[in-house]
Amino acid sequence: MMACATTYTEASSSRFARIQDEGHALQIHYNDIGQGAQTVVMLHGSGPGATGWANFSRNIDPLVAAGYRVILMDCPGWGKSDSIVCTGSRSDLNARVLDRLLESLGLEQVHILGNSMGGHSAVALTLQNPQRVGKLVLMGGGTGGISSFVPMPAEGIKLLQGLYREPTLENLKKMMAVFVFDPSDLTEALFQQRLDNMLRRRDHLENFVASLDANPRQFPDFGARLGEIRSRTLIVWGRNDRFVPLDTGLRLVAGIAQSELHIFNQCGHWAQWEHAERFNRLVLDFLRD
Numbered sequence: 001m002m003a004c005a006t007t008y009t010e011a012s013s014s015r016f017a018r019i020q021d022e023g024h025a026l027q028i029h030y031n032d033i034g035q036g037a038q039t040v041v042m043l044h045g046s047g048p049g050a051t052g053w054a055n056f057s058r059n060i061d062p063l064v065a066a067g068y069r070v071i072l073m074d075c076p077g078w079g080k081s082d083s084i085v086c087t088g089s090r091s092d093l094n095a096r097v098l099d100r101l102l103e104s105l106g107l108e109q110v111h112i113l114g115n116s117m118g119g120h121s122a123v124a125l126t127l128q129n130p131q132r133v134g135k136l137v138l139m140g141g142g143t144g145g146i147s148s149f150v151p152m153p154a155e156g157i158k159l160l161q162g163l164y165r166e167p168t169l170e171n172l173k174k175m176m177a178v179f180v181f182d183p184s185d186l187t188e189a190l191f192q193q194r195l196d197n198m199l200r201r202r203d204h205l206e207n208f209v210a211s212l213d214a215n216p217r218q219f220p221d222f223g224a225r226l227g228e229i230r231s232r233t234l235i236v237w238g239r240n241d242r243f244v245p246l247d248t249g250l251r252l253v254a255g256i257a258q259s260e261l262h263i264f265n266q267c268g269h270w271a272q273w274e275h276a277e278r279f280n281r282l283v284l285d286f287l288r289d
């Protein structure tokens with residue numbers, strides 16, 4: 001693959017598409033970077049203020065430099081995409097929307113790298129439309145369902161939901177303190193950017209709470225269907241993940257035949273950020289193999 005210059009910004013790569021989902025028109029925001037023959041879609045997690053750009057700030061450059069086209073989709077209810085109340089499976093909603101977006105871009109097959117909710121949604125799309133998915137990279141997500149070891153909802157998820165209900169800097173810091181293994185890596189600038197993202201779209205915050213109130217299980221358990229997945233899958237987890245426990249990764253590797261699991265020690269829920277260099281090498285090696 002040919003390397004290409006990485007001169008892009010959020011603004012220069014920002015695009016919108018109109019999608020129809022079950023009779024509803026949705027405007028979906030995405031960033032489109034690089035021009036490779038193969039495309040990697042990155043799907044962010046469900047934290048307040050999360051976006052494709054914010055979640056994958058440390059991962060875009062190496063993939064683009066290696067010759068991949070990278071698409072970051074803001075799921076409905078996050079970033080600059082339209083807001084929505086989701087009363088069913090949010091994993092399936094995101095999957096349908098991504099499928100429509102890729103169709104509109106003429107992309108028959110892509111690799112998907114999904115973080116937490118993004119991982120749940122990547123698995124949902126693989127189950128809905130297997131032809132659409134090349135390889136899968138799942139970080140701290142891939143299916144909802146129970147943990148054998150950790151009371152659910154996990155402590156991080158409780159703090160996340162508390163932050164949606166009361167979006168203050170204090171609650172953001174409480175959540176971020178258990179989000180990563182070493183919170184001393186988190187800067188005031190990062191907190192401020194996250195807070196700005198959250199408060200810019202109060203409709204997203206309110207709709208997330210309304211969705212949870214209507215259906216507390218937004219991310220269904222795909223455990224019984226994992227055996228249908230034929231895509232090669234790299235599962236990446238932090239041993240110290242306090243949002244989606246490590247044994248979810250063990251369930252995924254047991255269920256997906258062509259999968260492998262990499263566990264980072266001293267790592268929380270944000271492997272792609274906390275161990276970015278090592279993570280990027282792992283992903284590039286997996287995609288090239």
Ligand SMILES: O=C(O)CCC(=O)/C=C/C=C(\O)C(=O)O
Pocket residue numbers: 044045046047048050055115116117118141144157160219243244
């Ligand atoms: O509840 C679940 O299973 C998913 C939780 C989740 O997606 C959390 C993600 C948090 C982030 O990625 C973020 O805040 O950046």
